[in-house]
Amino acid sequence: MNPDQDNQANLPVVGSETLTLPVVKIIGVGNAGAELLSALATPEFAAAQFIAVNTDAAALAASSATVKINLENKLLRGLGTGGDPERGQALAEEQFSTLKSACEGAKVVFILAGLGGGAGSGISPVLAKAAREAGALVLAFVMLPFDCEGNRREAQARAALAQLKSAADGVICLPSQKIFKLIDENTSLVETFKFSGGFLLEGVRGVWQLLTRPGLIQVHFADLRHLLHERHAENAFAFVEASGPGRAREAVEKIISHPLLDDGRVLAESDAVLVSLIAGKDLTMAEINRVMEQVKRQCAHAQIIMGAAVDAALKDKLCVTLIAARQGPAPTSVTPRTETHSPATTTTIHREPAASRTVIKPRRPGNKAVQGQLPLSIISKGRFDKSEPTKHNGEDLDIPTFIRRGVPLN
Amino acid sequence: MFDDGNIIAGLEIGTSKICVVVGELTTDGGLNIIGLGQSPSQGVRKGEITDPQKVEENLRTAMFEAEQMADVEIRSVYLGVSGSHIRGFNNRGMHPVVSADREISPDDVDDVLKNAKAINLPAENTVIHAVRQHFFIDGQDGVTNPIGMLGARLEVDMHVIHGHANRLQNAIRLVKATSLEVEEIVFTGLASALALLTNEQKELGALVIDIGGGTTEYVVFSDGVIRHSGVIAVGGDHVSNDLAYGLKVPLSRAEKLKLEHGSALVAEAAKGQTISITNDLGLELKRVNVEHLQRIAALRLDEILRLIAQDLEAVGLTDYLRAGVFLSGGTSRTPGLVPLAENVFQMNVAPGHATAISGLTTALDQPEFAAAIGLVKYGSLKSRRREGKSLLPRGLRGMFDKFKILPR
Numbered sequence: 169m170n171p172d173q174d175n176q177a178n179l180p181v182v183g184s185e186t187l188t189l190p191v192v193k194i195i196g197v198g199n200a201g202a203e204l205l206s207a208l209a210t211p212e213f214a215a216a217q218f219i220a221v222n223t224d225a226a227a228l229a230a231s232s233a234t235v236k237i238n239l240e241n242k243l244l245r246g247l248g249t250g251g252d253p254e255r256g257q258a259l260a261e262e263q264f265s266t267l268k269s270a271c272e273g274a275k276v277v278f279i280l281a282g283l284g285g286g287a288g289s290g291i292s293p294v295l296a297k298a299a300r301e302a303g304a305l306v307l308a309f310v311m312l313p314f315d316c317e318g319n320r321r322e323a324q325a326r327a328a329l330a331q332l333k334s335a336a337d338g339v340i341c342l343p344s345q346k347i348f349k350l351i352d353e354n355t356s357l358v359e360t361f362k363f364s365g366g367f368l369l370e371g372v373r374g375v376w377q378l379l380t381r382p383g384l385i386q387v388h389f390a391d392l393r394h395l396l397h398e399r400h401a402e403n404a405f406a407f408v409e410a411s412g413p414g415r416a417r418e419a420v421e422k423i424i425s426h427p428l429l430d431d432g433r434v435l436a437e438s439d440a441v442l443v444s445l446i447a448g449k450d451l452t453m454a455e456i457n458r459v460m461e462q463v464k465r466q467c468a469h470a471q472i473i474m475g476a477a478v479d480a481a482l483k484d485k486l487c488v489t490l491i492a493a494r495q496g497p498a499p500t501s502v503t504p505r506t507e508t509h510s511p512a513t514t515t516t517i518h519r520e521p522a523a524s525r526t527v528i529k530p531r532r533p534g535n536k537a538v539q540g541q542l543p544l545s546i547i548s549k550g551r552f553d554k555s556e557p558t559k560h561n562g563e564d565l566d567i568p569t570f571i572r573r574g575v576p577l578n
Numbered sequence: 579m580f581d582d583g584n585i586i587a588g589l590e591i592g593t594s595k596i597c598v599v600v601g602e603l604t605t606d607g608g609l610n611i612i613g614l615g616q617s618p619s620q621g622v623r624k625g626e627i628t629d630p631q632k633v634e635e636n637l638r639t640a641m642f643e644a645e646q647m648a649d650v651e652i653r654s655v656y657l658g659v660s661g662s663h664i665r666g667f668n669n670r671g672m673h674p675v676v677s678a679d680r681e682i683s684p685d686d687v688d689d690v691l692k693n694a695k696a697i698n699l700p701a702e703n704t705v706i707h708a709v710r711q712h713f714f715i716d717g718q719d720g721v722t723n724p725i726g727m728l729g730a731r732l733e734v735d736m737h738v739i740h741g742h743a744n745r746l747q748n749a750i751r752l753v754k755a756t757s758l759e760v761e762e763i764v765f766t767g768l769a770s771a772l773a774l775l776t777n778e779q780k781e782l783g784a785l786v787i788d789i790g791g792g793t794t795e796y797v798v799f800s801d802g803v804i805r806h807s808g809v810i811a812v813g814g815d816h817v818s819n820d821l822a823y824g825l826k827v828p829l830s831r832a833e834k835l836k837l838e839h840g841s842a843l844v845a846e847a848a849k850g851q852t853i854s855i856t857n858d859l860g861l862e863l864k865r866v867n868v869e870h871l872q873r874i875a876a877l878r879l880d881e882i883l884r885l886i887a888q889d890l891e892a893v894g895l896t897d898y899l900r901a902g903v904f905l906s907g908g909t910s911r912t913p914g915l916v917p918l919a920e921n922v923f924q925m926n927v928a929p930g931h932a933t934a935i936s937g938l939t940t941a942l943d944q945p946e947f948a949a950a951i952g953l954v955k956y957g958s959l960k961s962r963r964r965e966g967k968s969l970l971p972r973g974l975r976g977m978f979d980k981f982k983i984l985p986r
Binding site: 575 | 816885
């Protein structure tokens, strides 16, 4: 019995998409994927269909998924992929039609995987392609390995991530290394993995809630599709909870300082942001406003999609799910980040002669052009290298001004 | 030994130097600066302590110098604090007047002040100053003392400056470790403003910018009360760092070049000029283009001022600065900074002098000492009020002081 579905039936019907719950299939790939899948097997997700894909028959047997796809063949002799993504990929391509038919009929497919190994890295991109061909919106939730897991795994993970980005509609990626900041010294290995997995699952849950919860201000499936579809976007997400009288403010601060959003930098660079607020019955318009105001201020360039819902079970808790999408490096892209990639535009940024800027033009602070940062930190910050960076509207003030303003010194 | 009730010391642990200023309260209520101490600061970055041991060493040097000069023993200090974690904002508190005759009693005033201070701060932050601005009675503006007036709704605006509790505590603990008492912590931006501005300027409206080594603090006064405050963790250190990077010279050399040739405007005469850098033996190492040097420095300083201008624009205070802009802090010595600031703010800019105090003129004219002098001034205002209330038991005194932090 699923309470969500009951509520769904009472909804005012706006578009055809909301008539029924979109069919969601959650597919766990590889051992890590299966692990995540079993963690998801709660009544909340009863409406979704779980599929496990693996090359390891023993691990697959232990999985609680309703549909299990074993990509084992004789070549592997029951030994799995042995950490080689090429084998995983070859297997997946061999059984492409099986994967495609498994995705048939789904509106949304979530792919859960840990990248870096053989199965996760090899199969996920092929699976994403298959699911897309089957007509579903494909969202991949993946984990990158910890730095200490070695170069090879990292390189494999990066390669797989790149493939996945071009194959799936959206990739939400959790670099496990960032988790390090959040755990303390004494956390055991098992707990760490559970914790990082939990982080990813928060993201899955956030999107799931977006799609299934009856909203006061509904986020339509179409909105999500619009945000992600055909964009080959790179996404970052944050899921925060706050409670008590100052919860709106607290939630905003948590979002801005969220480790997965790089202290707010991601927001400044994103071009589409989806925010969903869920709280108990006492959710006020003022709180929604407070959160949205701040989010808006943070992401000056982004198109913002907002949803709000009430769930009595949350009592005085306020949950905010935020997904920020950044346009991938496609030829038409106009995000500030890619601007800094192309040498032709770099030099034109802020190249007004100093004399012409004598008059202060009144401008709203939110409209300030946010200059992107090169992805590689090649600019040394000298004596400020090790100190806390001075951020102002997403600009790192420790980097010499003449470099940020693009003033040439011959 | 002196009765050290008359001795007030201000201590500023800055990014480039540690300043101690000793003041003496005269019998007629004036304040005389009688001692100065300073020492280069080594363990501070961007206004915050990074190496307590080095800071402690430097602090002892500066303290010793000040005690020698003033010939007194310093037991307690007013400590200046800064850093990017410090923020200021305005908050309004409301209180309905319930008494039958609608006369506003001192209790009503206490209540409204309490309400104004009930703010949602992040859990790890603590209030440094809560300064009341103006009262409103039934929406009527500009009431300074509402006791005895009639009204139904009493409101008050308050400027609250808050910061990260642990980071503030670091500085306090360090000072206490040198067996000094900390009377109170004071935001250095506020201290500089106290030192530089006369009451008339506060009334007219003025912006004080203290550009130090690691941080830039700014405070806006208007109608006699503090209206806005902020910190940008950028200062003279950044100029040196930019020069070191842009001119490809070591940091120590960049620091020297900044002091000798730095400017906030690119001088016409500097165009095409070069200077040679020599090593200890007088051999030429490389030549540096003065125009580049000045351009790099000018861009950085221009940016700092523009960030402040943008902030004031955002809060709508630009039109309230009728007395103009006042500069202090070591970096304000940079040639050309005044015309640059005039250009950015489009109003009168003056290098600040600690006007409101008498004493050692060498100290009063130095912009670096403005904050420390302001700390002494803050202390003198505090202790004068304390004298007035000396009949109250000590605990109660503290409570009262909290409500009235700044006299007009």
